[in-house]
Amino acid sequence: xxxxxxxxxxxGTAGHVSLNQALIPELKNLGFHVEYIGSKDGIENExxxxxxxxxxxxxxxxxxxxxxxxxxxxxxxxRVGAGLMQAVNIIRKTKPVAIFSKGGFVSVPVAMAGRMMSxxxxxxxxxxxxxxxxxxxxxxxxxxxxxxKETLAHVPSNKSTCTGSLIRSELMxxxxxxxxxxxxxxxxxxxxxxxxxxxxxxxxxxAVRDNLERLxxxxxxxxxxxxxxxxxxxxxxxxYRQFEYVTHKLPHLLHMTxxxxxxxxxxxIFEFLALKKPMLLVPLSLQKSRGDQILNANLFEKQGFAxxxxxxxxxxxxxxxxxxxxxxxKDQLVEAMTRAESPITAxxxxxxxxxxxx
Numbered sequence: 001x002x003x004x005x006x007x008x009x010x011x012g013t014a015g016h017v018s019l020n021q022a023l024i025p026e027l028k029n030l031g032f033h034v035e036y037i038g039s040k041d042g043i044e045n046e047x048x049x050x051x052x053x054x055x056x057x058x059x060x061x062x063x064x065x066x067x068x069x070x071x072x073x074x075x076x077x078x079r080v081g082a083g084l085m086q087a088v089n090i091i092r093k094t095k096p097v098a099i100f101s102k103g104g105f106v107s108v109p110v111a112m113a114g115r116m117m118s119x120x121x122x123x124x125x126x127x128x129x130x131x132x133x134x135x136x137x138x139x140x141x142x143x144x145x146x147x148x149k150e151t152l153a154h155v156p157s158n159k160s161t162c163t164g165s166l167i168r169s170e171l172m173x174x175x176x177x178x179x180x181x182x183x184x185x186x187x188x189x190x191x192x193x194x195x196x197x198x199x200x201x202x203x204x205x206x207a208v209r210d211n212l213e214r215l216x217x218x219x220x221x222x223x224x225x226x227x228x229x230x231x232x233x234x235x236x237x238x239x240y241r242q243f244e245y246v247t248h249k250l251p252h253l254l255h256m257t258x259x260x261x262x263x264x265x266x267x268x269i270f271e272f273l274a275l276k277k278p279m280l281l282v283p284l285s286l287q288k289s290r291g292d293q294i295l296n297a298n299l300f301e302k303q304g305f306a307x308x309x310x311x312x313x314x315x316x317x318x319x320x321x322x323x324x325x326x327x328x329x330k331d332q333l334v335e336a337m338t339r340a341e342s343p344i345t346a347x348x349x350x351x352x353x354x355x356x357x358x
Contacts, residue, residue, distance in 0.1 A: 008034060010101055018168065039062040062109070096119055097119075111141065142356060147270070174255035185220040193254065221240045260272050263284060264296045269305075280326050281300065
């Protein structure tokens with residue numbers, strides 16, 4: 001292979017970037033030259049540049065696709081149009097053999113440009129039903145990979161494959177001992193990790209902090225609270241450690257974790273599943289999302305992998321009740337997770353992507 005180029009795209013949240021992060025080294029191992037198209041201000045800019053400084057990063061204009069009224073709905077189509085022209089120019093220069101899209105607003109003009117330039121476009125959908133960006137991009141795709149079998153009912157069957165979840169190899173290499181060096185708790189209490197997604201969750205943060213004294217009687221707590229959401233005064237608690245966001249430390253922190261409270265983004269919950277961590281999921285409500293996390297959480301609950309509490313029902317007292325139930329059902333949950341299908345490796349996923357190049 002003479003160093004053929006694959007363009008990756010996806011952004012807006014960490015979930016739209018993490019799979020691409022897992023694929024980059026494996027695509028390079030297959031002999032591909034990898035470049036990335038993202039937005040200027042999205043989290044993907046920081047994550048890709050930090051993790052892969054040698055990977056060329058192209059920032060394009062990106063508009064947000066909203067399901068609600070906003071005055072920006074009138075200006076954002078022009079940003080998407082500008083992003084489309086920028087993506088076309090990038091494709092002309094890089095001459096890729098394929099475009100792999102993980103979704104998010106920035107991926108739409110890239111997928112459109114790929115179809116216009118006769119470059120194979122491969123889309124990956126992590127949720128049960130396609131997100132708005134992927135839904136718009138589906139007609140431009142040559143192939144679609146899904147995580148859930150149920151998703152196949154929502155995408156063109158003649159060009160879709162369910163691969164199952166992909167787990168980053170770094171995750172499985174995490175070390176509980178290294179986690180304990182990062183969070184040197186001085187007791188034998190179980191470790192509870194609280195996650196609200198890359199942007200944090202005000203509701204989950206409040207339920208934990210309003211209840212902190214009681215929670216700390218039974219748990220050491222690792223709280224991933226989201227950027228700008230840390231409270232310095234809470235650092236006086238020796239068995240409470242808060243981080244606004246973690247990247248390279250996360251595998252180690254997860255390996256030392258006994259229980260998880262989290263949103264129900266697909267990438268995160270499959271990582272908990274792979275590590276067999278009993279989880280209490282608090283999916284984003286319909287008022288704040290299209291309901292994808294609710295579907296993800298309900299499927300995990302149905303399979304016995306998780307307990308679920310609706311966001312509207314979450315309170316300090318309800319959190320204590322659900323955590324007690326999670327502890328009581330730990331063995332049952334772990335047993336169900338042990339029977340789950342094994343995730344696909346990044347190396348195998350990279351080969352599948354390579355099979356759809358031109």
